[in-house]
Amino acid sequence: MLLTAIVSSEAVDLGFVQLGYLKVIFLGIVQGITELLPISSTAHLRIVPSLLGWQDPGSVFSAAMQLASLGAVLAYFWQDIKSLAGSSIRAIAHQDYQSKPFRLTLGLVIGTIPIGIAGLLLKKTLNAPNSPLRSLVVIGCASIVMALLLAIAELRGKRERNFEKLTFLDGLWVGIAQAFALIPGVSRSGSTLTAGLFLNMERETAARFSFLLGLPAIILAGAVELHALSKAGLDLNGWLILGAGLTSASISAFLAIFGLLRYLEKRSTWFFVWYRLVMGLFLLIGSVIGFLR
DSSP states (O other): OOOEEEETTEEEEOTHHHHHHHHHHHHHHHHHHHHHTTTOHHHHHHHHHHHHTOOOOOHHHHHHTHHHHHHHHHHHTHHHHHHHHHHHHHHHHTTOTTOHHHHHHHHHHHTTHHHHHHHHHHHHHHHSTTOGGGSHHHHHHHHHHHHHHHHHHHHHOOOOBOGGGOOHHHHHHHHHHHHGGGSTTSOHHHHHHHHHHHTTBOHHHHHHHHHHHHHHHHHHHHHHHHHHHHHTTOOHHHHHHHHHHHHHHHHHHHHHHHHHHHHHHHOOSHHHHHHHHHHHHHHHHHHHHTSOO
8 A cells, every 4th residue: 555645635656665774775775777768767757566476666855865966966066066056156246247257157047947837737736646647658658759759859950059158048938849748758867868858969968958957857856746745744763764765866866867977978869769669568568468556
């Protein structure tokens, strides 16, 4: 039976507590790797428990675990973040609102608004136990659609814009794409990377921009879900289990960033296209035949 609590008239799934330390640490590794690769962490957090006969850890667990990605992104891109923040502060001090770093930073901030609004609208549905949006069919279909979109972006993108050529509008358009990642199976990294390629960014630049744009969203989602968990009355053991998962996810997320950026320096995204396509078909077939629960 799923362990749930009622928070402000909304059911919150706390099923991850029943999984225990070792299973949550393992899922943390899965989350850390797949959250920052364009293959959907939500899909993998549904596939792995289903294959192993474990219960769904729940969307609250998935969202709270994104805080692990926050630490990894901050550590890896600290120099970029410090440079953008410092340049933006100096631009504001000198009222130089046409400054390129300032406008890019503003774009990153405004790009978070769409996913914030969509998150509030879908929060009740996403956090509910047995949410219809977390069904294997929905995740499978989303994975296939994103595989096709990434393939089109790979074929049509000119890959001629580096990080120095990014603008305020890039933050807005990629931010809109990021909002679709609330649909399980879409992948925040996948949707933003795909949008970046459609905007003719270099592959590595699109990935870097995706990570930086995700910072406000990750902070927002993580904070909201931690608040929900505290209101749900999560006990000390539950917090310790969550902490164990966050630790394993942080380490694997850092390695995922390093690996993805090195990979995209010289290779295309076709591996992820085929991976997502196969995964989506596997989920649909598995849910129909019944070997995935």
